[in-house]
Amino acid sequence: MGAFKAYDIRGIYNQDFNKETVYKIGFFLPKLLNCKEVVVGRDVRTTSDEIFEALSRGITDSGADVWDIGLATTPMVYFATVHFASGASVQITASHNPAKYNGLKISRTKAVPVGSDSGLKELEMMVLNEPIVVEKKKGTIIKKDAKTPYLAFLAPFVPDTSKLNISFDLSHGMANLLAKDLFGEKPSYLYDHFDGTFPAHEPNPLEEENCRDIKAAVLSNKSDVGVIYDGDADRVMFIDEKGRFIQPDYITAVLGYHYLKSEKGNVLVDIRTSRSTTEYLSKHGAAVHVWKVGHAFAKIKLRELGAIFGGELAGHYYFRDFFNCDSGFLASLIVLEVVADLKKQGITLSSFIDTIIAYANSGEINFKLEEKDKAMDALYERFVTQDKPEKVLDFDGYRIEFPTWWFNVRKSNTEPYLRLVVEAKSNEELQERTDALTAIIKQFN
Known part of the structure; x- marks a missing residue:
């Protein structure tokens, strides 16, 4: 079934999945997770209400209760799972995907993610093969307020930003639910009302074209920093005062500036992360661990390691202080605290980022092709068998490392792409290596 992915259930609604599929997911989920209640939140997409109705009908027909928290950011659902001690939760969202998409992010007790290797494949088999037998005693839908306790949880992290000039892009998405409660009316806001058709731009700030307006706003407002959230506010990206997009794995180093001053320990990064970031973190006392891309993998590994925090190239940032989950708002609160601290010292965000960057980096390059494995x-044959690299990581595609350069190539878990990241000591070598890798990949178009 095309909508069941590595980390969640997601696709074009009424094409990859429909309300009948959603009903069955709701019906079998309590059995899968052995629970009597499911926290359910939803984003503002135009199809989310219909999905909520079908999902809730399935859950209650199975005999379990729905704890309805209404409109929610995805991290708010994680928070509610723990706060209400629920055995399961579902956020109805397609995150950063275009408006015609929707989906379901599922967690079990303590907000532990349910991915393909931890229940989603089993759930898919139930949906495809098991008969529906409606319970005589149906469950009920109970409304719960998660926003108030979630804001109370975030309150201690809110920094003094009175000396900062900040521009926000809320992307017409779920960031609108909390932003002004946390940051007040003083900052400049773009797209600060809900619209599930996302008329301004797609809710994916990792695509720099979607950051065009926030970049312009930072420059016209003479802001110290720009902040842009994705559709469900589990990811966040930043723009420096020069209007430059900051590659999200460099922000992991910014989080290191905050945390490693007071505590040394494990920090998690994904397999695409720049050496600029890992070297900065190591220099400041972190034991850096590299792992697979994706929240379903990162949260488990963070918990295993007892890591202080973690970060990904896609703009997910994970926190031990937040049940090992990702939160766009918590990440932005901490980054803004750093920017405020730097400003007191007379240091701009751009100059601080420039001290971190020690390598030329391609960012993620996407190739749409059929023969990804070939x-x-x-x-692998060209750069491992023939060239004998210093190091090979093979748990999420390949990361192949040489003394002055490295690359990672991996298949996307959510989209039909082969993804490539290249990094080298100089721009010249970066171009040379990227051209060589691209030439090989394009043979399989």
Whole structure:
């Protein structure tokens, strides 16, 4: 079934999945997770209400209760799972995808994610194969207020930003639910009302074209920093005062500036992370651990390691202080505290980021091609079998490391792409290596 992915259930609604699928997911979920209640939140997409109705009908027909928290950011659902001691939760969202998409992010007790290796494949088999037998005693839908306690949880992290000039892009998405409660009316806001059709731009700030307006706002407002959230506010990106997009894995180093002053320990990064970031973190006392891309993997590994925090190239930032989950708002509160601290010292965000960057980096390059496995095999043959690298990581595609450069190639878990990241000591070598890798990949178009 095309909507069941590695980390969640997601696709074009009424094409990859529909309300009948959602009903069955709701019906079998309490059995899968052995629970009597499911926290359910939803984003503002135009199809989310219909999905909520079908999901809730399935859950209650199974005999379990729905704890309805209404409109919610995805991290708010994680918070509610723990706060209300629920055995399961579902956020109805397609995160950063275009408006025609929707989906379901599922967690079990303590907000532990349910991914393909931890229940989603089993749930898919139930949906496809098991008969529906409606319980005589149906469950009920109970409304719960998660926003008030979630804001109370975030309150201690809110920094003094009175000396900062900040521009926000709320992307017409779920960031609108909390932003002004946390940051007040003083900052400049773009797209600060809900619209599930996302008329201004797609709610994916990792695509720099979607950051065009926030970049312009930072420059016209003479802001110290720009902040832009994705559709469900589990991810956040930043723009420096020069209007430059900050590659999200560099923000992991910014979080290190905050945390590593008071505590040394494990920090988690994904397999695409720049050496600029890992070297900065190591220099400041972190034991850096590299792991697979994706929240369903990162949260489990963070918990295993007892890591202080973690970060991904896609703009997910995970926190031990937040049940090992990701939160766009918590990340932005901490980054803004750092920006305020730097400003007191007369240091701009751009100059601080420039001290972190020690390598030329391609960012993530996407190739849409059919023969992804053959392309990866060809790269392995050329750069591992023939060239004998210093190090090979093979748990999420390949990260192949040489003394002055490295690359990671991996298949996307959510989209039909082969993704490539290249980094080198100089721009010249970066161009040379990227051209060589691209030439091999394009043979399999």
